[in-house]
Amino acid sequence: MDNVHYSLAEDVIVELFDTEAIVVNLQTEMIYMLNETGKRIIELIQSGHGLHDILETLLDEYDVDESSALESVLQLVEDMQARELLIQA
Numbered sequence: 001m002d003n004v005h006y007s008l009a010e011d012v013i014v015e016l017f018d019t020e021a022i023v024v025n026l027q028t029e030m031i032y033m034l035n036e037t038g039k040r041i042i043e044l045i046q047s048g049h050g051l052h053d054i055l056e057t058l059l060d061e062y063d064v065d066e067s068s069a070l071e072s073v074l075q076l077v078e079d080m081q082a083r084e085l086l087i088q089a
Contacts, residue, residue: 009025009086037062044057
């Protein structure tokens with residue numbers, strides 16, 4: 001996996017809570033809820049980590065196999081891009 005970087009799209013904000021996060025597109029008023037894993041992924045994206053680094057972090061922090069972690073990361077990124085919440089940096 002390449003270490004591709006993403007960032008929040010313009011007019012998108014994130015509100016972090018203990019075990020979840022809410023992503024809001026202020027322009028479209030779309031609200032996107034993230035569970036604990038999704039929250040961690042978006043935190044890492046906001047910190048400037050690329051996909052490879054995010055995958056490695058999830059493998060270190062969670063009891064998950066590599067293929068499941070990779071699927072989760074890619075699925076979330078693709079879904080958030082399709083909803084215009086993330087852009088490739």
